[in-house]
Amino acid sequence: MLLQDYSPGAARKLDSYNEVWFVDMEFHAPPGHRPHVVCVVAAELRTGATFRLWGDELKRNRPPYSVGPTSLFVAYYATAELECHLALGWPLPETVIDLYTEFVLQTNSPLRQYQQHRKALIPALQHFGCPHIKADLKTAFRDRIMAGGPWSEDDKASILDYCETDTIALAQLLPRMLPEISVPHAIHRGRFTRCVAQMTHVGLPIDTALLQSMRDQSAAIRESVVSEFERENNFGIYEGTTFKVSGFEQYLVQENLHLSWPRLASGAFDQKDQTFKDLESTHAGIGKLRELRSTLSTLRSFDLAVGLDGRNRTLLGQYGTITARCAPKASEFLFGPARWIRGLLKPEEGRAIAYLDYSSQEICIAGFLSGDKALQEAYATTDPYISFGKASRYLPDHATKTSHYVERELLKACLLGIGYGMQARNLAARIEQAPIFAQDMLRRHRETYRGFWAWVADERDRAFLTGEISTPYGWRMAVTSDTRATSLQNWPIQSLGSEMLRVSVEMLQLAGITVNTTVHDAVVIESSSDCIDEVTAEAKQIMERASKAVMGDGMHCRVGGEPVCWPDRYMDSRPAAQEMWGRVMRYLGEQNSDTSGAEVRHRVIS
Amino acid sequence: MSDKKDNGGDAPDPLAEIEERLRHLYVAPGSTGGIPTERVLLNIKVAKPQNTWFFRTHPDPAYQRKVAVLGDPKDDQLYIVNTELVGGSVDPSLVRMKILRAAINRQNVPFIWPVPAPHDDGTTYPVWENLQSAANLAEEAWVNLSWDRESRLHTIKKAISEGLSPPLWPDEERYPFDKWLALAFKDNLIEAHDHLLLRQLRGEF
Numbered sequence: 129m130l131l132q133d134y135s136p137g138a139a140r141k142l143d144s145y146n147e148v149w150f151v152d153m154e155f156h157a158p159p160g161h162r163p164h165v166v167c168v169v170a171a172e173l174r175t176g177a178t179f180r181l182w183g184d185e186l187k188r189n190r191p192p193y194s195v196g197p198t199s200l201f202v203a204y205y206a207t208a209e210l211e212c213h214l215a216l217g218w219p220l221p222e223t224v225i226d227l228y229t230e231f232v233l234q235t236n237s238p239l240r241q242y243q244q245h246r247k248a249l250i251p252a253l254q255h256f257g258c259p260h261i262k263a264d265l266k267t268a269f270r271d272r273i274m275a276g277g278p279w280s281e282d283d284k285a286s287i288l289d290y291c292e293t294d295t296i297a298l299a300q301l302l303p304r305m306l307p308e309i310s311v312p313h314a315i316h317r318g319r320f321t322r323c324v325a326q327m328t329h330v331g332l333p334i335d336t337a338l339l340q341s342m343r344d345q346s347a348a349i350r351e352s353v354v355s356e357f358e359r360e361n362n363f364g365i366y367e368g369t370t371f372k373v374s375g376f377e378q379y380l381v382q383e384n385l386h387l388s389w390p391r392l393a394s395g396a397f398d399q400k401d402q403t404f405k406d407l408e409s410t411h412a413g414i415g416k417l418r419e420l421r422s423t424l425s426t427l428r429s430f431d432l433a434v435g436l437d438g439r440n441r442t443l444l445g446q447y448g449t450i451t452a453r454c455a456p457k458a459s460e461f462l463f464g465p466a467r468w469i470r471g472l473l474k475p476e477e478g479r480a481i482a483y484l485d486y487s488s489q490e491i492c493i494a495g496f497l498s499g500d501k502a503l504q505e506a507y508a509t510t511d512p513y514i515s516f517g518k519a520s521r522y523l524p525d526h527a528t529k530t531s532h533y534v535e536r537e538l539l540k541a542c543l544l545g546i547g548y549g550m551q552a553r554n555l556a557a558r559i560e561q562a563p564i565f566a567q568d569m570l571r572r573h574r575e576t577y578r579g580f581w582a583w584v585a586d587e588r589d590r591a592f593l594t595g596e597i598s599t600p601y602g603w604r605m606a607v608t609s610d611t612r613a614t615s616l617q618n619w620p621i622q623s624l625g626s627e628m629l630r631v632s633v634e635m636l637q638l639a640g641i642t643v644n645t646t647v648h649d650a651v652v653i654e655s656s657s658d659c660i661d662e663v664t665a666e667a668k669q670i671m672e673r674a675s676k677a678v679m680g681d682g683m684h685c686r687v688g689g690e691p692v693c694w695p696d697r698y699m700d701s702r703p704a705a706q707e708m709w710g711r712v713m714r715y716l717g718e719q720n721s722d723t724s725g726a727e728v729r730h731r732v733i734s
Numbered sequence: 735m736s737d738k739k740d741n742g743g744d745a746p747d748p749l750a751e752i753e754e755r756l757r758h759l760y761v762a763p764g765s766t767g768g769i770p771t772e773r774v775l776l777n778i779k780v781a782k783p784q785n786t787w788f789f790r791t792h793p794d795p796a797y798q799r800k801v802a803v804l805g806d807p808k809d810d811q812l813y814i815v816n817t818e819l820v821g822g823s824v825d826p827s828l829v830r831m832k833i834l835r836a837a838i839n840r841q842n843v844p845f846i847w848p849v850p851a852p853h854d855d856g857t858t859y860p861v862w863e864n865l866q867s868a869a870n871l872a873e874e875a876w877v878n879l880s881w882d883r884e885s886r887l888h889t890i891k892k893a894i895s896e897g898l899s900p901p902l903w904p905d906e907e908r909y910p911f912d913k914w915l916a917l918a919f920k921d922n923l924i925e926a927h928d929h930l931l932l933r934q935l936r937g938e939f
Contacts, residue, residue: 316759589878592786593840593893600760609841613786631752638748670749677753 138306145200148173149193152294153212156274159433165212169291180288195221204249210325224318229447237606256304313602320630324446331439332644335474346427352715388557419704422466433460451622452603463647467705473698480660484689485650492685493621500579513539520572542569549614599623632674660691778918779845785880787839790901793873797836797911802829815924823927838901846918
């Protein structure tokens with residue numbers, strides 16, 4: 129499809145670019161590996177010029193197409209093509225539009241049917257009424273490519289032809305999507321797509337020797353941790369490694385959680401991980417149980433994707449959630465649900481990493497978006513929980529984190545729960561208090577932060593009146609009659625938080641700092657041990673600067689985190705994770721005395 | 735893998751470009767359009783407006799009707815009762831008078847709102863009057879209802895933006911109010927004393 133086939137309005141949106149390249153690449157990459165590029169097909173919109181490169185033709189220091197600021201690079205799930213660029217040693221294109229991201233944005237809705245299969249090109253083509261090859265033919269080609277060859281001359285020609293069909297599909301898709309695309313915003317989103325490719329290229333350093341020990345003995349570890357868990361805690365939930373629903377029900381009754389625990393329509397207790405997650409911060413037993421469930425699930429298949437260079441790599445799933453946060457494939461990602469596994473994050477000799485996260489990011493953003501001065505002041509005090517307690521007259525004026533530790537934990541759970549839109553019943557379950565207490569905390573919050581609640585009401589009204597909700601930087605979500613009002617309360621905060629983190633990563637990379645990955649509101653960075661302290665300090669400043677840029681000069685979000693140098697390892701600060709790590713290490717230590725010494729040395733980062 | 739690079743003390747600040755870009759990208763929320771559709775109605779819900787809805791009521795008196803009802807709209811078990819049966823086959827204390835109002839929410843979902851009507855003797859309550867006022871106000875403006883525990887009345891909010899589009903009522907020729915009622919109540923009409931619900935209420939089974 130040439131430019132003259134575009135509508136005038138769509139064509140005008142591309143006026144700033146001398147060249148528009150549709151690019152598709154075929155590659156094979158076992159889990160955790162960098163891609164091995166098989167072929168490239170690129171076609172230019174205005175001239176129709178087309179390049180088809182295979183094998184040795186890829187051994188060049190630049191791509192055959194321009195990657196400068198006046199050339200637009202268009203791909204679908206572009207991190208794949210950009211990772212291929214890095215694997216080939218080619219420079220990254222400066223301006224990228226990822227039609228995957230734009231498709232996610234144009235169909236962004238909490239409804240499940242819009243959440244699935246968006247990483248593949250065919251659903252996007254179907255959605256916009258474009259012709260496409262059959263899905264089974266595409267699968268057959270992908271399987272042939274992933275097999276890694278050798279390929280006959282006929283194979284090469286047919287794979288190149290197949291690759292070109294995707295390039296043609298991109299050319300057909302773009303004009304259909306352009307009317308809804310704000311090109312400057314799309315390119316801004318594409319900047320993060322470049323960042324993701326660079327993070328995936330780097331990966332996370334893994335203690336591969338320890339990982340291999342765990343893999344070799346995963347079945348025995350599962351049995352050992354369950355029996356030790358039951359022996360110590362006497363929950364009576366597991367028989368062998370099988371989760372018994374009747375035992376779980378008895379446990380909930382015993383802990384007096386059976387009335388507040390969410391149930392399914394069938395009446396059975398909800399066993400979704402999110403339910404356990406919601407309650408773990410205030411109920412230590414639930415936290416332990418969740419870690420055990422995640423552990424057993426992780427050890428069952430142990431899919432952690434690690435390449436030959438000892439680095440964990442997986443699709444980071446950029447823009448994969450309704451709030452545009454990354455949604456990596458949990459089973460392949462080090463920062464998946466089983467938190468103790470994160471102890472496998474260990475810098476190589478002479479290297480160091482740092483896990484840096486925004487402190488109370490949601491509270492900071494809620495203060496910014498709502499303009500509530502009291503909430504902004506609470507965040508500025510460095511301890512918003514104590515501040516809330518004092519401002520709402522729940523705590524005396526002399527209260528501190530030390531003098532009122534228990535109350536502070538309660539207030540923290542309340543503040544975060546209310547921020548997520550919890551009502552009295554769920555909040556009561558979260559903080560293990562009577563509903564009347566939760567109602568009182570909600571009342572105190574409403575009275576203390578009136579500006580915040582006025583903003584919540586305004587946002588909700590605007591969303592239901594216009595049928596959508598959006599961030600100041602153009603991320604949006606469709607709102608229907610079925611949308612829950614409480615989810616609209618949290619969406620703008622999470623969405624702006626994700627924007628903040630994306631800008632942080634771009635700034636960090638631009639400043640020459642190696643970023644390994646993002647984790648919700650955090651990043652992992654890496655450098656040599658001898659300069660990690662300086663790099664960490666600079667990275668914190670940059671992240672705070674990114675928060676200022678996103679929110680305006682008036683506010684910034686604080687950043688916490690400390691470096692970990694070889695031979696130490698990273699360890700999640702939560703007690704349940706450390707307890708589980710201890711169990712696994714004890715088991716491995718009993719089996720192999722070499723594993724019980726230096727390998728378990730770690731440094732806890734809170 | 736690259737480590738921290740020294741950009742040189744006099745080099746321009748590369749991060750400033752990102753800050754400048756963010757300043758330019760700010761957009762006012764909620765500015766996208768929708769896709770026009772032709773509505774085919776197969777069902778109409780009988781419901782009180784949810785507290786997240788902005789809604790309108792049909793201003794034409796032909797699109798409202800005072801009826802006697804039995805049951806509870808919350809579990810889709812609201813029945814229209816032939817008033818001639820009340821007092822005979824139907825215990826009057828079980829029957830309530832409602833004005834069925836054609837209504838539509840901001841998402842263009844039509845529904846029938848049973849608004850409490852005064853008893854025949856004129857008896858009414860503040861909360862009923864509160865709802866009747868909301869229903870009347872919604873003839874001219876987008877209205878939102880939410881329950882206020884303190885006053886024990888509904889808080890009535892009216893959208894005051896002039897840019898809001900008017901309600902898209904279903905085509906009046908294809909969907910007169912009788913059609914609305916037929917779609918909404920279907921089999922939930924009690925017209926004879928041997929209706930299953932009446933027999934159940936009389937304890938016949």
